[in-house]
Amino acid sequence: MICTFCVKCLTGVYLELVDAEGHGYGPESDEVRDAMKQVDDELIRLLDVLEEIDNVNVMVFSDHGMTERVGGPADTTSGFINVLDYVNSTDCQHIAGSTNAGPVVQIWPKPDKEDFVSFFSVYILFVPRFG
Numbered sequence: 183m184i185c186t187f188c189v190k191c192l193t194g195v196y197l198e199l200v201d202a203e204g205h206g207y208g209p210e211s212d213e214v215r216d217a218m219k220q221v222d223d224e225l226i227r228l229l230d231v232l233e234e235i236d237n238v239n240v241m242v243f244s245d246h247g248m249t250e251r252v253g254g255p256a257d258t259t260s261g262f263i264n265v266l267d268y269v270n271s272t273d274c275q276h277i278a279g280s281t282n283a284g285p286v287v288q289i290w291p292k293p294d295k296e297d298f299v300s301f302f303s304v305y306i307l308f309v310p311r312f313g
Contacts, residue, residue, distance in 0.1 A: 195228075197221050201245060209248035265289070 199217040207213040225242070232238045265287050271277060273295040279287040 197224065204248045208250055210250050 200214060200221055203211065203213040203217040229240065232240065265277070269277075269289060273292055274289055275292055276290040277287065278290075
C-alpha cells in the first residue's frame with residue numbers, strides 16, 4: 183500500500199537474508215552470493231514500482247559488514263579477543279554479551295575499577311583481531 187494520506191512518509195524495510203546467510207555460512211559463501219542476488223532482484227522490483235510515484239527517495243543501508251573467520255564459519259575462536267584475557271572479572275560488577283566470540287561486550291566495573299576499564303576500552307581498539 184502506498185502512503186496517500188500525508189505529505190511526507192517514511193517507510194523502513196529490513197531484508198535480513200544476506201545477514202542471516204553471512205552469519206550462518208560466512209561472508210564469502212555461495213549462500214551469501216545467492217542471497218545478495220535475491221535481494222538485488224527484490225530491490226529492482228521495488229524500484230520499478232516506485233518509478234510510478236513522484237518524489238520518492240530511496241536509501242539503502244547495511245547493519246554491519248563481515249570478515250571471514252580464520253578457520254572458516256565453524257571457527258568460533260581464531261582471531262577473536264577474549265575479554266577475560268584483559269579484564270579480571272572480579273573487577274566487574276557485571277559483564278554482558280559474549281566474552282570470547284562476539285563483537286559486543288558491555289562491562290560494568292566496580293566503583294574502584296572505572297579507570298582500568300576505561301583504559302581497557304581504548305587499548306582493545308589497537309589489539310590485532312584477525313590474521
